[in-house]
Amino acid sequence: MGTLLEALREALELLTSFDPALIEIVAMTLQVTGIALILSMVIGLPLGAALGLREKIPAAGCLLPIIYTGMGLPPVVVGLFVYLMLSNQGVFGPLNWLFTPPAMIVAQTIIALPLIIGLTLTALRSVEPAVKLQVRSLGATPWQLAWAMFLEARLGILAAIIAAFGGIISEVGAVMLVGGNIEGQTRVLTTAIVLETRRGNFALALALGIILLFLAFLTNWLFHRLSDE
Numbered sequence: 305m306g307t308l309l310e311a312l313r314e315a316l317e318l319l320t321s322f323d324p325a326l327i328e329i330v331a332m333t334l335q336v337t338g339i340a341l342i343l344s345m346v347i348g349l350p351l352g353a354a355l356g357l358r359e360k361i362p363a364a365g366c367l368l369p370i371i372y373t374g375m376g377l378p379p380v381v382v383g384l385f386v387y388l389m390l391s392n393q394g395v396f397g398p399l400n401w402l403f404t405p406p407a408m409i410v411a412q413t414i415i416a417l418p419l420i421i422g423l424t425l426t427a428l429r430s431v432e433p434a435v436k437l438q439v440r441s442l443g444a445t446p447w448q449l450a451w452a453m454f455l456e457a458r459l460g461i462l463a464a465i466i467a468a469f470g471g472i473i474s475e476v477g478a479v480m481l482v483g484g485n486i487e488g489q490t491r492v493l494t495t496a497i498v499l500e501t502r503r504g505n506f507a508l509a510l511a512l513g514i515i516l517l518f519l520a521f522l523t524n525w526l527f528h529r530l531s532d533e
Contacts, residue, residue: 307506314507315514325508330515333492336405337473340412344468348417349461352424356457357450371425374418379411380477386411387481403484408492411478416468423467427460428453466527470520 318326355367388394390402390410401407431453439452454461476494483490485499493516500509 356428
């Protein structure tokens with residue numbers, strides 16, 4: 305118990321002193337996760353909307369199971385796939401992205417993409433059919449109809465983005481495989497927590513864990529604030 309309290313006290317000191325090592329890791333985490341989330345939104349929201357707004361989804365018997373399977377895909381499997389693609393013998397080996405932030409961004413984008421597509425699709429298909437009929441009866445164009453449906457399903461779509469963010473900022477397997485956890489280059493919150501715990505540096509690991517929990521709390525707090533508006 306004494307060791308835990310001492311580690312917690314040291315962790316709080318690291319946080320309040322704005323330790324440079326902490327700032328560097330947090331900055332890398334936000335950079336990688338932020339870019340991956342934006343890419344997955346740019347790709348996933350239009351795809352999810354296109355599927356969710358259709359009366360019938362083409363090849364739904366195959367497509368939907370693939371999307372829903374992707375939502376539960378183990379991150380370490382994604383990391384292995386990206387590693388093989390970016391290795392020297394891989395298709396994208398000439399890019400020399402392995403053990404760099406771009407490789408981590410690719411892996412996290414692949415993890416987040418099915419979540420955003422699947423949850424966006426589900427949110428739009430959950431809107432009352434009467435809403436679509438009413439908007440159409442008012443002479444709305446296809447774009448106006450799509451926008452009206454987006455507004456109706458906004459909480460579900462926002463939840464999709466939050467779920468994707470939570471899924472990629474907290475995963476460790478994929479970024480460890482493709483990023484290598486290199487200090488000052490590819491070390492993020494989750495991989496740093498694993499490393500510092502193995503080293504016995506519990507104070508730094510706790511400080512990183514507190515930051516990760518704070519980011520998760522802040523994300524969910526923003527979601528609830530936006531959902532109340």
